[in-house]
Amino acid sequence: MDDLPTDDRKSVRPFFSPFLAKLRRLVFFGSVVLVNLIACYWLYDLFTRLGMHRAHVLLLAVFFILNGLLVLGSFHAIFGAWDILWGKKQAVRITKLAEKAGDGPLAKRYVVVMPVYNEDCNRFCARIEAIYRSIEATGHIESFDFFILSDTRDLDLWVLEETAWTNLCRKLNAFGRIYYRRRKKNSNRKAGNIGDFVRTWGGGYEAMVVLDADSLMDGGDILKMTRVMEAYPNLGILQTPPKLIRGSSVFTRLQQFAMRLYGPLFIRGLNWWQLGGGSYWGHNALIRVKPFSEFCELPDLPGREPFGGKILSHDFVEAALMVSQGWEVWLAWDIEGTYEEAPPTLIDHLKRDRRWCQGNLQHLWLIFARKLPLTVRAHLFMGIMAYLGSPLWFLFLILGTWVAWDREASGLSNLPYDGTLVDRYLHIDGVTQSLILTGFIFSLLFLPKILAMIGSILNPRVRRSFGGFFPLVTGVFMETILSMLLAPAVMVAHTLMVSSIVLGYAVGWGGQNREADGTAWSEALSVHAVPTILGIAWAVLAWNISPTFAAWMSPILLGLILCIPVSVWTSRARYGKALAKSKILAIPEELNPPEVMKLADLATASIDPALDATQQGRHGVIAAVVDPYVNGVHVSLLEPAELNETEEALIERCLTLGPGAMSKDEMIELMYLAPGMLALHRAVWLRPAEGIHSTWTQAVESYRRRIDTGSLDDIT
């Protein structure tokens, strides 16, 4: 069955019964639509009672969308809870399938790929080391290769990556098993990086585990996934739900706690309806290479960036293309050993969101694509609305404020009419009606948290894994308060992002800050100035309309007014550590780290004083020229070539004027020139100090310090 040609695989029976899948989707989305319609009618009835205002039509339209999103989110948790309680037959899908597949050697070869872009190489190498050792412990390492796919643009980091990789291979005895490749041009960003790998080496592997630079996965779980992929030939992508780990700032601790506690409910709910029509989130997933190469090269979108051009958020689209071609995409929700890290501060989070926002808004085009199944459109729609929802919330609040102001200014009675259907059949007054609606909205908002908390409290094992009853409840309380305070700032930021994208400003591709240094007050002031001013002005307006209205608006207004101190406070690692001491916002992986995390913590194979390009005075590029070993490694990874006159002149300029006088393009040209790098190495050691730039002479001089294991002892 495995050797069937790609097109014939479509004839293999889908793993999930199409009837069951359709029924589940009908039940799920039918419930969402029904509940939303009832809520919208309830609001319409209330508006009628209060006296229809022209803005109410717009308010109702916006409410329909926003409440729909809220119901959709909440129902994921409800159906997730349902599935956890009564869906035991489905409870261990991947694990059980892997068990069924047996424990013999793998029939195919697999590859773990980690695309990197200007990352801390020792940190990502530590993750690779941990994954490598973890797979090695299963006894199946011979079926796996590893690739570090570098798109790094910083030239110093490029050299550091080469040395870190060499050290890693030396220590793990993994030459010929862990590979390093740097692209000359990073066209089409991460999708292009993976695509380049697939085009060059993809044919050697059945499937690839795609990671991010901050990803960590347990080897045993990777093995289970590969077994399932071997056993089920229609499976195109197996996506795991990564857990956030290693949060040190309050902000990341909040995120990882929320994701760890509430996440399983949403994941189970999502899996309940998507079944074989799932989505791909860009990392921590196993992808079958052949269909990926056949169907997942991304088309350009109509027009230019930011809405058109190259697709920025490639993952959803790749999954969509797979599903539309009859390949199944599963969510491996019972895979536990899958982790990632999160941006440490609100500002870093928003910077990353800017990129995702543009990428997801581009998916608007795909909503209008032919032949896409419903599940694919649902995923794309949810991705788009994750960002488009914010300007809609903003509009909703503005319209609400306007209606309140207009009513207050008009001096009309608040309850002019009582003949609505709700009044006639339920005999409740308008105040009760509005309170019921408010209660309903709040229930939808908090239900996932309440369900998750109750579930965790009632399960002693889970309760203990979060630190016990008190830390768990305190964590939920704290997370709720802080996320309420953070949400308005995020809303305004997303609104500004969407606006700037609509106005045609495209986003660049920045590296990510994965350190928890914290946000400076000045930075917070500049980034959050707009929401703060907006919050103060809005609060004054709301108070003028009426103190009651201001009280209703206070959760939003407080979030806006306080966003600078909240952003700074939540960015501080010292407060996060203080909370960690009391087990507040603790997650099971923090209190009882899994084996692969311990391996990653101890992993230092990429660091070795024998091959080191990190020393001051001979860092990165300088080391690649001056250091005999770093130069040896760098040159060995280049293609052989001969020098021409122009290149010789370039080398001479670099020698006499120093690397600082060269343009980045010139340095790149030099660094890709094997004989050039050899000539430079020879010249900096051979020539007297007067003939070359001081950068080189100082670097050469720096070796007159004794190099002992890990320490430098000056002997000059």
Place this chain on the structure above:
Amino acid sequence: MGLPHHPLETLRPLTETELAEWEEAYAAVEAYLQALRLRNRLLVAELVRAILWRASARGAKEPGVPARVLAMEETLSEIANWTQDVLDEPLENRRLAARGRLALLLADMPGKWQGVFLTPAPWPPAFKEAMCKSYLAAGPNFAELTMIPQPLELNVIGEGAAQWWETMDRRPIVRKMFALFLLALIGATVWFIFFE
């Protein structure tokens, strides 16, 4: 250890300039050996002395060439030739030196085989074996696949929107007029809802 064929009697008086030149040459060779992570001071001193003797002998035949150049040329060629002998393979292109240095690193010369460095054959079999199997491979053999983008098939609404969007991209005047029209529409809606 030691160089018995270079007794002190063979020394000749040196001028201050010569001494400074040879001091610089000494420093450069010593630094290079340090850069190769040779930790043993006695070993480094002996190797530097041997290399400088050879450079000095060459200097007598090549007057005018700076001592540092002579010494470092000797150092680099000695290491390259020696690693070639150990590797026992012709290293034809200009990457000879890099291949040799890399083999030293990967065989862990600085950690396990300092005492063997630049010594004549026979070398310990384990060292020779470690040197010979030391290589770097950035990737396995190519196993290529083709990736051709599938055209994006849009429905009627999408197709119309795409054509309109591309027209706006090509013609800034159309884009500006469309933006003005949108603003006017939003303005009219706001006016109708809030002020009419």
